[in-house]
Amino acid sequence: MVKPELAPGYPAHWEADVVLRDGATGHLRPMTAADADAVQAFHMAQSQNSIYMRFFTYKSKLTPKELRRFTELDYRDRVAFVITRGQEIIGIGRYDRLDDPTEAEVAFNVSDANQGRGLGSILLEHLAVAARENGIDKFSAEVLPENRKMIQVFSEAGYEVHRRFDDGVISLSFDIDPTEKSRAVMESREHRADARSVAGLLAPSSVAVIGASRAWGSIGQQLLEHVVEGKFTGAVYAVNQEALEVSGMMPYASIAEVPGPVDLAIIAVPYDQVPSVVEQCGAAGVKGLVIATAGFADDGEHGLARQRELVRSARANGMRLVGPASLGLANTDPAISLNASMAPELPAKGGLGIFSQSAALGVSLFASLSRRSVGMSSVLSAGNRADISGNDMMQFWEDDPNTTACGLYLESIGNPRKFSRISRRLSRTKPVIVAKSDAMGLRLPPGHVVRTTQAPAGALDAMLRQSGVVRVNTIEELSDVAQLVVGQPLPQGPGLAIIGNSGAMGTVVADAAEQHGLTVAAVESMLALDTGQSKALPLLKRTVLGALAREGVDSAIVTLLPVIGLSIENIAKTLHACSVEAGKPVIAVFTGIVDPRIHVNRQMSDTLPAYSSPGAAIAALAAVTRYAHWLTLETPVLEPPEGVDSDAAEALLDGWLENVSGTELVTLDPEQAKELLRHYGIDVLESVPFGSEDEAVAAAERLGWPVAIKTLDPSLRHRLDLGGVRINIEDEQSLRRNIAQMRKFLKPYGEKALEVQSMAEVGQSCTLRAIEDPLLGPVVSFGLSGDAVNLLDDWAHRVPPLSVADTAELVRSPRAAVKLFGYEGLPAGNVAALEDLAARVALLKDNHPAVALIEFKPILVGPTTVTVLAVDLRIGNPAQRTDSARRAMIS
Secondary structure, eight states, rough: OOOOOTTTTGGGOOOEEEEEETTTEEEEEOOOGHHHHHHHHHHHHHHHHHHHHHSSSOOOEEEOHHHHHHHHHOOOSSEEEEEEEEEEEEEEEEEOSSSSTTEEEEEEEEEGGTTSSSSSHHHHHHHHHEEEEHTOOEEEEOOTTTTTHHHHHTTTTSSSOOOETTTTEEEEEEEOOHHHHHHHHHHHHHHHHHHHHHHHHHOSEEEEEEOOOOOOOHHHHHHHHHHTTTTTTEEEEOOSSOOOOBBBEEEEEGGOOOSSOEEEEEEEOOOOGGHHHHHHHTTTTTEEEEEEEOSGGHHHHHHHHHHHHHHHHHHHHOOOHHHSSSEEEEETTTOOOOOESSSSOOOEEEEEEEEEEEEHHHHHHHHHHHTTTTEEEEEEOOTTTTOOHHHHHHHHHOOTTOOOEEEEEEESOHHHHHHHHHHHHHHHOOOOOEEEEETTTTOTTTTTTOOOSSTTHHHHHHHHHHHHHEEEEEEEHHHHHHHTTTTTTOSSSSSSEEEESSSHHHHHHHHHHTTOEEEEEEOOHHHOOOOOOOHHEEEEHHHHHHHHHTOOOOOOEEEEEETTTTTTHHHHHHHHHHHHHHOOEEEEEEEEOOOOOOOOSHHHHHHHHEESOOHHHHHHHHHHHHHHHHSSSSSOOOOOOOOOHHHHHHHHHHHTTTTOOTTEEEEEEEEHHHHHHHHOOBOOOEEEEEHHHHOOOOOOOHHSSSEEEEEEEEEEEOOTTSSSSEEEEEEEHHHHHHHHHHHHHGGGGGOOEEEEEOOOOOOOEEEEEEEEEETTTEEEEEEETTHHHEEETOEEEEEEEEHHHHHHHHHHHHHGGGGGGOOOOOOOOOOEEEEEEHHHHHHHHHOTTTTEEEEEEEEOOOOOOOOOOEEEEEEEEOOOOOOOOOOOOOO
């Protein structure tokens, strides 16, 4: 089946690669008239029973009229999707709008060989999104009672399904607006599918190395040798069309000649041969690929186009792909024992899962963790990250019993909204450590094909904090935190005991601890440990256990200068015993050691984290303490504010957007903005532009005295110091006088239009802003107006959806936010009302990507009221968000 030529009106944005229930992939797209022959072939290959279940009768062949009806679509009232594997249709789903324009009848047909793989639920999700886009909010279907599989698809979708039995047929109907339950169902299915697709890569039953070479030191030769020497428990095949023998094995000329099924193919062939090898793997039924070959990032746009084609080819044939330019992957589970990587040895078995992107940084991270003796459960180097991503790995780690902590080094992030919801869930059970550069999202590494961000600085970090992620800057910092979380209990609070044999060092550590937000609860920094091992070690143990037993002590750091007669190994055993007995974290710092043969920065006594620098130790402990505190917070509660009509707001936006094209942004006039905001329960204090003094007086009489007058110039309208606003005008005479004075004062800036507005309750001036970012999607920002945001960049950022706790934290996070709570004798503001406003803005922005910018400036937060004085609201045609109400892999 040739990919159809796109007809006018073909909704290309509905196309998607999808992960099936068993972890394999397929391609979903709208059906076209060119699919007629393929649809007929699909129908004729179905069993009699399947045809009967779909059509309530048996028909061996579709008539030409039926084929035209099924394949000639308008993509509005009549829509159909197909899921393909290779050139074959394996599933069809469709809807037809009924007489009620808000309702459509839906039907599915899945090939006999592919039933039970989740195709029906995927088709339903994508049909629902397309239907809602076309103004349909309800699906109905007629199903035979014996068609239990299809009934199950509807009943397990998370919608509230209504059933009616009539004349031997079950009639089903349900609203298709996403609900909390339907979203949870979709995310659960997506999670299981993604986890299984990664498990297929990390736990294959057979591996083929394509490009295995006899040339010593070549990539192919090393990869094959590492798989074999790592004692992989499954079958291993070498593929090389030229060699007669490779590493003692008889190679096969092509993947098609390998006698058994191949779960994982490792490709190490020259750059120009990779596409054909991927196609051969698809034809041979390979399930997953690791592409070690580089060069795609070095070949400019041509290389990126070839890389995209590799991904399309792999996914179309049901395969997930790691790379290109991947260092490989490893699984230390003894039942698998897979070292399909460039690392000469399988890592030591442990609880840390590792994901990295570029090869160079992957090598550095692996080396850093290996030097520290940190055991790993699984390692994956994504290279150019063309397909398998950190999100996929987190889905796998969540279910993997061998992984107790997760570390990721990210250079780009393709789907941060999905990352946020997965990491927030994963962090509840396993620490997630992320190292990223401050420039991530602003520019792309070579070979990475994702969107860049236009969000304000700090928004991405705010998203990570919301998700409970332990964010670090470097590989070394990631390793510092990792060796602590994989072997120690989490601290239950910030209380720290400092123990050592140097008073000066104890003071330095105490200062560092307080700077990182820890509380110094006990100090024993003058231990005399030069009395011999038999006396010193018991003294050390008594001191550490005594400190850990004190009230308010949640962890201990032991900083020791070298002591003659005491080895660091024996000290480590003693401290490890203290941690186990007390059930609290203990970390060791050995400073002043100059002997290069003594390696300090590593895990000792199996699980005791040891460092040479007290600064690194304190930073790691503080990061883990913050994570432990995040765990104590209640599970985020999403409580949408009352009085919201999102459907009415969407209808308004649809009407306004009909004449908006491309990247154009349209600023709503004040009345349009107020109309939209009213559907979210947000009021803007009325203002009236005027030309003459008489018009201003008439407006003031209607609004009620006292009033304010402002210039409409955006740069001056809120600047009292520059004469852009005058307040507390109490009568007509004063109003006329202020208008004349204001026009005279503003004359050097040019003729400025003016407006009159009622006076609001006096309060703190704030700014609330929400944007639609190409990478992050909706971003909400809050700050106190004036120098705090204009000069000091004192903003707080959050990524919706916002929980009740997220909203409260948003308005409290700016450093200047103390002014909202009664600063220097001023009355406290109505923070509860401010939180309610922020929650409404976040919900509006999350619901409507077409709102490109909404800015309330200023908002006055008074003791009893919160008043929005002005709004700037701009709309445009939105791009598809990276995480939407349908399962789709990022292309």
